[in-house]
Every structure is written in C-alpha cells, then in structure tokens.
Amino acid sequence: xxxxxxxxxxxxxxxxxxxxxxxxxxxxxxxxxxxxxxxxxxxxxxxxxxxxxxxxxxxxxxxxxxxxxxxxxxxxxxxxxxxxxxxxxxxxxxxxxxxxxxxxxxxxxxxxxxxxxxxxxxxxxxxxxxxxxxxxxxxxxxxxxxxxxxxxxxxxxxxxxxxxxxxxxxxxxxxxxxxxxxxxxxxxxxxxxxxxxxxxxxxxxxxxxxxxxxxxxxxxxxxxxxxxxxxxxxxxxxxxxxxxxxxxxxxxxxxxxxxxxxxxxxxxxxxxxxxxxxxxxxxxxxxxxxxxxxxxxxxxxxxxxxxxxxxxxxxxxxxxxxxxxxxxxxxxxxxxxxxxxxxxxxxxxxxxxxxxxxxxxxxxxxxxxxxxxxxxxxxxxxxxxxxxxxxxxxxxxxxxxxxxxxxxxxxxxxxxxxxxxxxxxxxxxxxxxxxxxxxxxxxxxxxxxxxxxxxxxxxxxxxxxxxxxxxxxxxxxxxxxx
Amino acid sequence: xxxxxxxxxxxxxxxxxxxxxxxxxxxxxxxxxxxxxxxxxxxxxxxxxxxxxxxxxxxxxxxxxxxxxxxxxxxxxxxxxxxxxxxxxxxxxxxxxxxxxxxxxxxxxxxxxxxxxxxxxxxxxxxxxxxxxxxxxxxxxxxxxxxxxxxxxxxxxxxxxxxxxxxxxxxxxxxxxxxxxxxxxxxxxxxxxxxxxxxxxxxxxxxxxxxxx
Numbered sequence: 001x002x003x004x005x006x007x008x009x010x011x012x013x014x015x016x017x018x019x020x021x022x023x024x025x026x027x028x029x030x031x032x033x034x035x036x037x038x039x040x041x042x043x044x045x046x047x048x049x050x051x052x053x054x055x056x057x058x059x060x061x062x063x064x065x066x067x068x069x070x071x072x073x074x075x076x077x078x079x080x081x082x083x084x085x086x087x088x089x090x091x092x093x094x095x096x097x098x099x100x101x102x103x104x105x106x107x108x109x110x111x112x113x114x115x116x117x118x119x120x121x122x123x124x125x126x127x128x129x130x131x132x133x134x135x136x137x138x139x140x141x142x143x144x145x146x147x148x149x150x151x152x153x154x155x156x157x158x159x160x161x162x163x164x165x166x167x168x169x170x171x172x173x174x175x176x177x178x179x180x181x182x183x184x185x186x187x188x189x190x191x192x193x194x195x196x197x198x199x200x201x202x203x204x205x206x207x208x209x210x211x212x213x214x215x216x217x218x219x220x221x222x223x224x225x226x227x228x229x230x231x232x233x234x235x236x237x238x239x240x241x242x243x244x245x246x247x248x249x250x251x252x253x254x255x256x257x258x259x260x261x262x263x264x265x266x267x268x269x270x271x272x273x274x275x276x277x278x279x280x281x282x283x284x285x286x287x288x289x290x291x292x293x294x295x296x297x298x299x300x301x302x303x304x305x306x307x308x309x310x311x312x313x314x315x316x317x318x319x320x321x322x323x324x325x326x327x328x329x330x331x332x333x334x335x336x337x338x339x340x341x342x343x344x345x346x347x348x349x350x351x352x353x354x355x356x357x358x359x360x361x362x363x364x365x366x367x368x369x370x371x372x373x374x375x376x377x378x379x380x381x382x383x384x385x386x387x388x389x390x391x392x393x394x395x396x397x398x399x400x401x402x403x404x405x406x407x408x409x410x411x412x413x414x415x416x417x418x419x420x421x422x423x424x425x426x427x428x429x430x431x432x433x434x435x436x437x438x439x440x441x442x443x444x445x446x447x448x449x450x451x452x453x454x455x456x457x458x459x460x461x462x463x464x465x466x467x468x469x470x471x472x473x474x475x476x477x478x479x480x481x482x
Numbered sequence: 483x484x485x486x487x488x489x490x491x492x493x494x495x496x497x498x499x500x501x502x503x504x505x506x507x508x509x510x511x512x513x514x515x516x517x518x519x520x521x522x523x524x525x526x527x528x529x530x531x532x533x534x535x536x537x538x539x540x541x542x543x544x545x546x547x548x549x550x551x552x553x554x555x556x557x558x559x560x561x562x563x564x565x566x567x568x569x570x571x572x573x574x575x576x577x578x579x580x581x582x583x584x585x586x587x588x589x590x591x592x593x594x595x596x597x598x599x600x601x602x603x604x605x606x607x608x609x610x611x612x613x614x615x616x617x618x619x620x621x622x623x624x625x626x627x628x629x630x631x632x633x634x635x636x637x638x639x640x641x642x643x644x645x646x647x648x649x650x651x652x653x654x655x656x657x658x659x660x661x662x663x664x665x666x667x668x669x670x671x672x673x674x675x676x677x678x679x680x681x682x683x684x685x686x687x688x689x690x691x692x693x694x695x
Contacts, residue, residue, distance in 0.1 A: 259651060410545040415496075418542045431661075433678030 001092060001180040002381045005190045006349040007141040013386040015098060016347045017312075024313035027256060032068040035262040037042025039065035040216045042265075044223035050226075050272040064265075068213035071264050073273070074271035075314060082207070082278045082317045084142060084172040084234045087193055089203040093141060093172055095280070095317045098349030102323065102342070102377055104143035105355035106136060106161070106209065111147055112330060114349075116450050122147035124160055126365075129455055131168035131369055136458040139377035142172040144209065144354055146365050156478040158182040162189050163475050169462050173206040174237075174354065180224040183208055192470045193463065196224065200234065205279070207235035208236050214242035215262025223269070223460060230270040230277035237319040238266035238279040238351070244288035252286030252302055259285065260310065267316070283308050283350040292294060295361045298324040299477075301344075302455060308348040315339040322351025323373040324358035329368045330444050334359055339376045340368065346380045349481035368447035371454075375426040382422035426450060483513045486521050491524025493554075494533070496546030496562060501554045515561035519598070520671055523554050524570075527597050534681045539591065544573075548596020553641035555598065570597065571686065574616045576604035580635035583630035589680040590626055597684050599624070610637070611642035617650055623686055627673075629660040638663075639671040655690040 006015035008312055017025070042048050042062050052058045057065040081096030093101050111122040128313045129148040133281075145161035152160045158177040166189060173190070177183045186206065192199035208229055212222045222238070229236045240262030242248035244255040263281045268278045285307030290297050297364045298321065311318040322341035327333035338356075355362070357370030398413050408414050428435055441449075463471065485504050492500040501523075508518050530547045533539040539547075560569055573594055577587050584606045591601050602620050604612060617625060627644070629635050638658055645651050656673045659680075669678035674690065677683030 042525060407543065409585075409589065410549060410592060415542040417547050431678055433682075475661070 001141050002100075002102060002377050004102075004346050004357075004377070004381050004384050006098045006384060010317060013384050014107075014347055015349060016035050016305065016344075017141060017309045017435055018348075019309040019313075019347075021313065024310050027253065027260065027310055029311070030070060030253075030257040031261040031264050034216070034257060035066040035071065035215075035265065036068060037065070037289060039063050040218060040262065041225065042218045042223060043220040044218070044227070046227055047218070047223045047269050050269060054268075054272050062454050066265060066268060070268045070272075074264075074268045075316075077271050077275045078267060078279050078316060078379055080315045080317070082280055083204065084207060084235065085203045085205040086172055087170045087205050088168065089194070089199070089205070089393075090300070091203075092197055093350035093352075097351075098312075100320075100346050100350055100353055101141035102356050102373075103140060103172075103174060104130065104146045104370065105146045105176070105321075105324065105358045105362065105365070106144035106146065107148040108146060108363060109148050109357065109362070110159070110364040112359060112364055112366040114366065114367075114368050114451050121150040122365070123147040123151040125166065127161060127164040128168050130365070130367060130370075131164055132458055133370060133451060133454055134458050135169035135171060135460040136454045137371065137374040139374045140356065140370070142174055142352065142354075143169055144174045144176065144302065146357070147376050153482060154477065155482050156182075156475070159185055159189075159475040159478045160400070162186045163471055166190075166193050166471055167463060172353070174209050175206055176209045176211075177225075178221075180221050180228070181478075183225045185230070185237070185478055187229075189471045189474050192467060194472070199233075201232060204234055207237065209237050210266075211240065212238060212240040212262055212266065213239040214247045215258035215260065215265075218262065218265065222266075227267055227273050229278075229478060230273040233274060235278040235280060237282075238270075239282045240266075242287065244286060246289045246292060248287075250288065252306070255287060256285040256307065256310070260307075279316060280319045280352060281311050281314070281316045283311060283318030283345070283353070285310065297326055297343050298355060298358060299326055304341065304344045305348045308350045309347070311350065319353045320345045320353040321355045322350070323356030323376070324344075324362070325369075326361050328360055328364070330359070330366050330372070330447070334366075334369055335372060335376075335443065338373050342373065343380055343383075345471045346384060364378050371447045371450050372426065372443065375424065378425065379422070379427070380412045432458050435479055483508055483517050483521055484511060486525075487556075489518070489522035490526040490529065492550055493523055493531055493547055496550045498553050499639075501550050502557055502631075504647065505554055505557050508653040509558075509561060515558045516566050519555070519558055519562070519566075522543065523551050523558075524598055526603075527551050529599070531593075531681060531684060535685075543679075544596070545592050545662075548592050551596050571600045571687070571690070572600045572602070572620055573624040573626055574604065574613065574620060574622040575628075576608035576613060577606040577630075578626045578634050579590045579607055579609045579643060581629050581631050581634035581638060582606045583628070583660075586630070586661075586680065587626070587628040588678070590628070590659065590683045593680050593684045594687060596621060597688065599687065610641040610663040613641050613660060614644050614648045617654055618646065618648070622654060624690055625654050625656045626683065626687075627656070627658045629658075629663065632662045635662060635667065638673070642672055655682075657690070 084093040126147045134140045134143045190206040240259040244250045248255040248258040286303040322345040325334040325337035494497045659677045675686045
C-alpha cells in the first residue's frame with residue numbers, strides 16, 4: 001500500500017493548494033445561496049419528506065429549498081474520515097485529511113487488450129484479470145471493477161462485477177450499480193463476505209460510488225442508494241455530474257458552486273437519515289464539455305486541486321480522480337497525463353483517488369497502463385516523504401572518518417542504508433548497453449511483460465467455498481428475476 | 483571439502499567471520515587450499531557476479547561479498563603455491579592522464595579483487611609512462627584504463643602506443659571503460675575489450691585469464 005500523505009506536519013512533506021480559506025468560504029456561501037434561492041429537484045419522496053420535516057421549503061411537489069442552517073448542522077455530524085477495511089476486516093484505509101489512497105475506475109466499455117494490442121469490448125474475464133492485477137500491485141489500495149462486461153446479461157452486469165471483485169482480490173471495494181436493486185444486492189454480497197450485517201458496519205470494506213444527474217437535479221436511484229446506505233451507516237460517494245457549458249456554467253467556479261450545492265444536499269439528506277453517516281464528496285471541481293470534441297476530459301488540468309481544497313475546508317473526505325488519460329493508446333500522452341494527474345492529486349491530498357489506468361476519457365481501460373500508474377505511484381510515494389535532517393542522517397562522524405580522499409562505496413553504513421533509497425521497478429535506469437542487453441524494450445513493452453508475469457504468478461486468496469457459493473446465489477437470484 | 487555450499491552462501495551474503503571459520507575448519511581437516519579457493523570462494527563470487535548482472539544484488543552488497551572473499555583469500559594465501567596464488571591474474575588499473583574521475587575505476591578494482599585478481603591501483607591522472615612502468619614492475623597480465631572525459635580518451639590510445647613501443651603489447655590484455663567509451667572506440671585504438679559497467683569488466687577479464695577456473 002502506498003503511504004502517500006501531503007502536508008505531513010511533522011516532516012514538512014510537500015503539499016499544495018489553489019484556494020485560500022477566504023475563497024473556500026465564498027464558494028461555500030455560494031452553495032448555500034443556491035440551495036436557499038434556487039433549490040433542487042429531488043426525485044425520491046422520502047428525501048423530500050425528510051427535508052420538509054427538517055424545515056426545508058417544498059414547492060411543486062419536489063422542488064426543495066434548503067435553509068443554510070440545515071447544511072451547517074449536517075457539517076457538525078458528518079465524520080471527517082471514512083475507514084475502509086480489506087475483505088478480511090483489517091482497517092487499511094483512513095480516508096480523510098491529506099491522506100491519499102489510489103484505486104482503479106469502473107465500467108470501461110472497452111479494453112486495449114495487452115495480448116493483441118487491439119481495442120475491443122470488455123468481458124467478465126477482463127474484470128477478473130484486472131482484479132488479480134490490482135490484488136498484486138502494491139500501490140493500488142482499493143478496487144473498482146475497471147470494465148463493463150459485455151458477455152453477461154446487461155440488466156444484472158453489476159452483480160457479476162461485484163462477484164468478481166470479491167472473488168479475485170482481497171482489497172477494499174468501491175462498487176457501482178445501475179439500479180437501486182443492484183446496490184441492495186451488492187450489500188447482500190458484501191455482508192456475506194463480512195460475515196453478517198453487523199460485521200459489515202463495524203468492518204466496512206465496500207463503498208458505493210453514487211453519481212447524481214447534476215447538482216440541482218437528483219435522480220431517484222442516487223437518492224435511494226444514499227438513503228439506504230446512510231440508514232445502514234455504510235460509506236458512499238455522492239458526486240453530482242453537471243458539466244460546465246452544458247448543465248452548469250462554463251466557469252470553474254460556477255460549475256463547482258452548482259455541483260457542490262448538490263453534494264451538500266446529499267450531505268444534509270444523509271445526516272437527516274442518520275446522524276454520523278459517512279459521506280464522501282467530489283475531489284474534482286469544474287467538469288467541462290470539450291467544445292471541440294464533445295468529450296468530457298478526465299485529465300483536464302483546470303479541474304484539479306480546488307475541489308480537494310474545498311473539501312479540506314469543509315472537513316469532508318474526497319473521492320478524487322487521477323491516473324487517467326484522454327489518449328487512445330498506452331503511449332506518451334497516457335503516461336504524461338497519468339503522471340501529472342496522480343502527482344497533483346497526491347500533492348493536494350485527495351483521499352480516495354480513483355480512475356487509475358483509464359484511457360480514452362473513461363471509455364477504455366488497459367492493464368499495462370495500470371502497471372505503469374503503479375510505478376508512477378511508487379515514484380510519488382518516494383517524492384512525498386519528508387526529509388529527515390538529524391544527527392543520525394547527517395553522518396558527520398562517518399564523513400570525518402572517510403575524509404576528503406576516501407569513498408563510501410564499501411562502507412558498512414552504505415551497505416546498511418542503501419536500500420532505504422528509492423529504486424524503480426519498471427522505469428529503466430541501466431546504461432545504454434545494459435538496457436540493450438535486456439532487449440532494448442520500451443516502457444510499454446516492459447509493462448506488458450509485467451502484466452503477463454503477474455497474471456501467471458499471482459494467486460489471490462480465494463473466498464471460502466461456502467461464502468463464494470452464497471455470493472454466487474445472489475447473482476443467480478438476480479438472473480432469475482431479470 | 484566440507485561445507486562447500488555454506489561457504490558459497492557466506493560469500494554471497496558477505497559474511498566474513500563465517501567464511502574464515504569454514505576455511506580454517508577445512509584447512510585443519512587437510513583440504514587443499516586451492517580446492518577451498520576454487521570450489522568455495524570463487525564459485526561464490528561467480529554467483530555474486532551473475533546476481534549483480536541480473537540486478538538481484540546491488541553494488542554495496544557485491545562489495546561486501548568481495549571484501550569478505552578477499553579476507554578469505556588472505557587466509558588461504560600462505561597455503562597456496564606462488565602459481566596458485568596468482569592463477570587468476572594480475573591487473574594494473576588507473577584513470578588516464580588528465581582525468582581525475584575514479585568511481586568506476588575503484589569499483590572495477592574492488593570487483594576484480596573480489597574475483598580473485600591481484601590489482602595494482604595507480605590512482606588517477608596516470609601518464610602512459612607510469613602505466614608502462616607498473617606493467618613491467620608487477621609482471622601484469624591485464625591493464626585496465628578508465629576515462630570519463632571525451633577530452634582524455636585519446637590518452638588511452640597514447641598509452642597503448644607506449645606499451646607497444648616498450649615491447650609489452652603481446653603479453654598484456656588491455657581492458658578499457660568509462661561513460662564515453664564504446665566498443666568501436668576500443669577496436670579503433672587497439673584495446674582488447676571494453677566493459678560498459680564494472681560487472682562486465684570482471685566478466686571480460688576472466689575470459690582474458692586462461693587459468694581462471
């Protein structure tokens with residue numbers, strides 16, 4: 001697990017921010033103003049009723065204007081960190097503050113097949129291989145399903161995704177479901193693996209990724225999932241997806257105000273449903289539609305940083321996004337965009353950083369790209385460490401002992417400490433002859449080989465047979481009621 | 483010989499005390515020193531060399547093995563005949579005139595010693611005459627020259643000429659290295675080999691020495 005944390009007070013590790021406290025405050029007040037003045041449309045009656053009872057102003061059946069006080073109150077009860085366990089119940093992720101964790105994205109329609117180099121529709125086997133890879137990669141801290149399986153019934157594909165994530169890795173899971181019923185089934189499966197309803201609450205290893213239509217328009221499935229999971233006290237993200245220039249103003253501030261008004265709406269509903277329910281808000285701000293191509297850019301530099309600042313200001317964990325690219329290939333653009341986005345999210349201190357390994361703005365995934373991102377994260381982890389300046393690390397006695405003409409290569413001190421320095425795994429440092437003697441391969445070729453090696457060697461810890469069967473029964477039930 | 487594998491492992495791990503202990507035990511039991519040297523120490527260092535080339539072992543670990551190996555050789559020396567003791571070969575090494583860079587040269591020196599060679603280090607800024615003198619004096623089999631600067635590379639060619647003029651060229655193998663040095667350059671100036679890194683320098687030197695076991 002990568003131990004990446006910006007702004008570590010004790011060691012003065014690097015950190016960055018774009019927004020001042022004053023700017024965050026102004027953005028926050030803008031969100032409150034939107035909620036009081038414009039209000040939101042909620043397409044789930046229970047959410048409307050909860051807000052109405054709490055003092056919100058409801059017109060036209062589901063247009064809800066939320067008084068600022070309700071937001072202020074919700075901010076006092078929401079937890080500042082969200083803990084996720086691995087599937088054995090070890091508390092491995094404490095998402096909050098400046099602590100960063102990294103995971104894949106979900107539901108790529110296509111895969112750039114590393115065996116053939118072809119782009120094709122993804123299948124269930126791709127998810128299974130992806131999870132084996134994630135299980136082995138030390139800097140991938142949590143998993144999302146990576147691919148959309150084209151070879152199963154599409155109405156129940158989310159059950160197959162969840163099953164694969166439980167069967168082929170032991171890491172924490174962020175799941176996505178199309179309908180509300182899929183969310184209920186995902187929780188049923190997670191409860192089976194955790195050993196019961198109560199165990200999943202005390203040792204939560206699965207969080208739901210909830211997307212909301214826009215900041216001001218909350219679809220029924222999103223609200224149903226929010227209410228269901230808040231009721232149980234289980235973690236989820238609540239990410240309004242307004243796009244600048246289409247469903248929100250084109251300005252970064254305008255899009256952020258609208259989307260975060262939506263996030264705060266979700267926050268209020270979750271805390272009305274159950275005070276202290278965990279809640280994760282967006283870690284990117286200012287989505288846009290690329291007006292030349294109509295794609296929504298993932299590696300957009302302008303949407304990075306400020307949303308993490310804003311969440312730090314509010315004291316709420318973030319779901320951030322990095323390690324992704326607009327490139328169609330595992331190429332120079334993919335490596336550059338992955339590196340820059342991972343670096344920025346780490347240095348700003350985003351918490352649950354997902355979409356690692358995405359290509360084509362989320363439409364294509366690649367296993368070698370994920371392996372390259374794992375290497376980039378190793379680099380970033382080394383960079384983010386503070387530097388220890390102490391009597392021990394200054395080595396003044398050793399310097400004096402060796403003297404001006406001596407050398408340190410064969411000193412015991414060098415032998416004992418050289419492994420503390422960072423060494424790459426995939427990035428090539430050999431001199432030209434050394435590199436050539438190893439076959440003179442590019443990063444992409446080496447990443448390909450690494451994927452094959454891991455898939456051959458790595459055997460994830462399997463679920464106990466009865467547990468795996470009980471999980472599969474949920475998939476079968478969904479198939480039968482389809 | 484007893485505990486052969488243990489001795490090989492001790493060399494790989496750079497465990498000087500353990501190496502000495504196993505050698506003494508074997509010497510007391512009457513094992514010929516040459517056998518201990520070949521089957522234990524040199525066999526161990528051969529594995530170290532392979533592990534270094536495959537990047538399993540890092541330089542400080544290799545040097546620790548080399549150091550431990552050398553202390554073992556010291557212990558064996560009184561029990562070896564003169565021929566046996568110098569079987570691996572004698573090397574003169576130095577950085578050429580005008581060049582003060584010695585990290586690579588030092589590394590080659592330590593690894594050569596670890597491989598059982600006797601190395602005479604002339605240091606840096608070594609003139610062609612000084613190389614010739616040292617080869618004669620030490621009856622060396624191998625010469626190692628290093629240069630980091632493109633401006634000092636011509637000194638390698640000058641040194642080789644001086645060696646030829648002194649009538650020594652046939653009795654010595656010349657190995658060159660340093661960042662700007664290439665195989666083509668080595669051929670052009672009439673050297674016998676070029677090592678792109680310290681590990682391959684040792685490997686090439688072993689091929690030069692016919693008696694190397």
